[in-house]
Amino acid sequence: MTQWIDVAPLDDVPARGARMLKTAHGCVAVFRTADDEVFALDNTCPHKQGPLAEGIVHGKSVTCPLHNWVFSLETGMAQGQDVGQVATYPARVDAGRILIDAAQLTGRAVAAE
Numbered sequence: 001m002t003q004w005i006d007v008a009p010l011d012d013v014p015a016r017g018a019r020m021l022k023t024a025h026g027c028v029a030v031f032r033t034a035d036d037e038v039f040a041l042d043n044t045c046p047h048k049q050g051p052l053a054e055g056i057v058h059g060k061s062v063t064c065p066l067h068n069w070v071f072s073l074e075t076g077m078a079q080g081q082d083v084g085q086v087a088t089y090p091a092r093v094d095a096g097r098i099l100i101d102a103a104q105l106t107g108r109a110v111a112a113e
């Protein structure tokens with residue numbers, strides 16, 4: 001069941017940028033495209049744990065700041081020759097606020113235990 005929670009105003013995340021946002025279910029990296037779409041992913045790069053929220057957002061992708069692997073913000077899949085996937089969580093913008101599906105974040109916490 002989808003359970004949208006309000007995590008921050010859209011303006012807290014710069015366009016073509018990202019920020020770590022705190023939720024009641026732990027931190028999540030939120031990325032904002034030039035078109036004001038938002039995507040929520042785990043912050044940790046599957047290569048060597050680079051902080052993806054410090055990466056470069058281009059189109060609907062992010063480039064990891066450590067070794068330049070590129071991940072789709074929509075699927076979390078590594079692009080090109082690289083292999084790996086980052087967990088993604090449903091996110092949307094409503095009335096200038098960022099909403100994330102808490103049910104998915106809760107599932108993540110359980111899975112990590």
Ligand code: FES
Pocket residue numbers: 045046047048049050064065066067068069
């Ligand atoms: S840690 Fe992200 S590309 Fe190496």
